[in-house]
Amino acid sequence: MWEDLKIATDAERQTWEWEPLQRVGPLPFGVNHEHVERALQNTARVHNHYAAFERQGVDVYYDDGGALRAVALNAVRGPQAFMNGTALTGRLPSELRLWLTRTADAGERLFMGTHDDPAFHDLGLVMRSQMCGDYVRSLPLFVAAEWAERLGHLASQVPEREWNTCR
Template sequence: MRAVSSRKGASGHVVSSDFILDASSPLAPTVVLSVYYDDRGELAAVAIDARSGPQVILGEMRLVGRVPSELESEFSEYLESRGLDLLYSQYWDPSSEFLGIVLRTQRVDDVVLTRPVFVCREWAERCGDASEGPVPRTEWGRQTR
């Protein structure tokens, strides 16, 4: 895996990077994950590409590349069974501040699939808030529902 692009913020620190698998790999010629850094330049969030990113499992739930409504139902049940709150972004993406997860969506050809974003503890509060939360606008600006 290698970085193919990085963006710097006003402070001069890298604020985000996109990674691909080796370009010679026919399996994933596109970005597999995007990472976001805090103001100190430390890793703060990772977004997994719905088409070619690695599968991530929570409990028994596959989180990457799923039909959003099916995963939303399972995620809701998972949180409820543990006494945790289910929150929604302004784009209706389900999230959990306790777990630091936002279940975003991404258009893949003619379908929409899940693109989970995982954030560090410091970014967990309001992680699903697209207007004032810590997840960078560049992530919210990617193709969504």
């Protein structure tokens, strides 16, 4: 039986600014793990280029040199990130359909990634999905410029945990 999850409301979430390809909230791409821990005021063990900050609902991914290259915001409790006034975290897919279309119509390159997730190369964004009880909610995965052109091939760099929809 599915666990009955309480999805955080926007009012209950931290609000993070997102600068495509540069930073998500207090996390600039390219910093090391110690910087991430200080910014989130929490600790997490790095395993296989990945660390989970469960309390904040934030997962981070590092390259071979230990530089931050991707940040995923958990659909249930992760911070809220916005683009052009649209909330991206914890949304039903139907709530993002119009935003995806408008963003693509505005000239951003939209494609479907390896796991059929909509993604924008030029923004460094993959709109993942996460099972939340009986519903699927949006889980944005933001990537640095160094990984943006390889969005369709991130499965080889980002641990399998990220590509599983049930967490």
